[in-house]
Amino acid sequence: MGIKLLIVDDHTVVRKGLIFFLETMDQFEVVGDAENGDEAIKLVGKLKPDVVLMDVMMPVMDGIEATEHIVAQFPNVKVLVLSSFSEQDHVIPALKAGASGYQLKDIEPEQLAETIQAVYQGEHKLHDKVTKFVLTRIAQPQSEDERRVASLTKREIDVLQEIATGKSNKEIGISLAITEKTVKTHISNIFQKIDVQDRTQAALFAIKNKVVQF
Structure with missing residues (x-):
């Protein structure tokens, strides 16, 4: 049995595309999908995924609030944010909410697969654009x-x-x-x-x- 995944994105084409790609790989098992954060929280409790691929901007409840709830309620579940936005206003709150990684949707499919595995194994993974954008704006070192x-x-x-x-x-x-x-x-x-x-x-x-x- 592979790494159990829950896909959360309000765009049906994106969600179905991710499911199609990830299900072709033996190391993954897509156990469910959701179109908003509120639905995602309920499905995490029901399906017990290992990793949640979380969009940021969604109706009903956004990905950042959903991530905070999931990490608090299900500490063994890893959340990997997969977003179109690299701006600090999205990235910093997502990481503070407890996301184990932040990748942009322009990531290569093979890199996404590697990132999911790394996050599952306890690593923190950020897209290069996000790393440079966020960390060059962090305050002076303590x-x-x-x-x-x-x-x-x-x-x-x-x-x-x-x-x-x-x-x-x-x-x-x-x-x-x-x-x-x-x-x-x-x-x-x-x-x-x-x-x-x-x-x-x-x-x-x-x-x-x-x-x-x-």
């Missing part, structure tokens, strides 16, 4: 973050900068002329020092604290 940055070695800073550009371990190794095993060691140390759980969080930390700038 003193605790400054301490964490200061704890990094020069080589760890180099690796963190490469992570923030989206490079794989292999690509980082080639870029910095070090082995892939060494890259993994640096990444493990970086995650511990800056208190993050995955590459996306590390990239967000790097951008927020101006370790790397776009």
Whole structure:
């Protein structure tokens, strides 16, 4: 049995298109769909999906309010926002509501599948446009973050900068002329020092604290 999905979007064509695509993949099982946030909350309680693909702008109840209710009532359910909007007014509230990811509808289908799996496994995933747009507007780092940055070695800073550009371990190794095993060691140390759980969080930390700038 695959990852159980609930699709929430008020546009029938979008909703049905997502269902058609995701049902062609063995790792997913679409257990239901909804056209507004209120309906989504009821279906989550009934169908117990693993991941909810949530639109933002919908009638009756929007995706942000629905996400807040779902995360509060069903903490084991992950919410991945899938929206046309990358503006701060939509992204920040969605993340504050507890969404585990925020992707734009122009994402490639294969990337969407990878994102769903990552969110299911506990990672936080943001579309590149969203990451850059949101985090370059976040306030100056707190003193605790400054301490964490200061704890990094020069080589760890180099690796963190490469992570923030989206490079794989292999690509980082080639870029910095070090082995892939060494890259993994640096990444493990970086995650511990800056208190993050995955590459996306590390990239967000790097951008927020101006370790790397776009």
